[in-house]
Amino acid sequence: MVVLLLIAAGVVGVMAVNDATKDGGPLADATASAPAQSDEPYDEPNQDAEGTPAAEEPTDEPSDASGPEGDVKITQCEVDSLTTWASAEVTITNSTEQTASYVVSVEFVDSSGKRVGDALAATENLAPGQEAEETAQGLDTIKGKIDCKVTEVTRYEQ
Template structure:
């Protein structure tokens, strides 16, 4: 028998001629780096959320009377003429979709301030006795002074009763 060389590519694998196989690079460093980055982003998001809740959770403790304005009431309990951000929002339609049974309120937002503004509107859907059946939020952004914006406040709860839509709260902030 003669000793012939095997064809190229048929020989022993690299590193098998008398030493340990080559070391594979691991991904442990990348995993640790991305885990740390994710943890930092989560902490930042929690700090922002806590700050917003602490600032706005007490009814607008930031001192801006235009920012959060609940619907004013007369001594008899009836709504008065709205002022501030609350007065910028009017309900144009209020109905329950016959197919989905979801409530929806069409709103007309008119920016009566002197600056372009963003609006967040809290709408509740109540039955004839005033019991809240559902609620939702909607928003519209960068509404110029004097400009109007039509938005829909869409509820996602199944409702079978006749409803009334009420604006619970309006937040307006400069864009």
């Protein structure tokens, strides 16, 4: 019974808003000034003309060696023969002058460059100059050889 009352109240509220915008009420000005939606298709970044994601060559080199990405290096990349899960061993070195915590996103790609999984590695309260070895453990079943790629590094300075 309570659910029916809540649904009825919602319907009445929607009808009241519609009436207010049609009759030139205070909501009419707010909806009239809303930005118009474009009929132009949205182009996803890093896609080809057909909208298919562009393949990138996997690399363990960070894209920006001066930022937090420069603090992370993949030291091992493998698929466990028993679980068929991928993992990447990463070394994180705090290059700042403050204690920092890190979250590292790793992507697993097959020999054709197709993404077959991903994982995260993290460490907390890493002192300036200190190094930590962490594992980014995937949970996807993967067959065959893979490459590991750091896709994003977030550093939180304390």
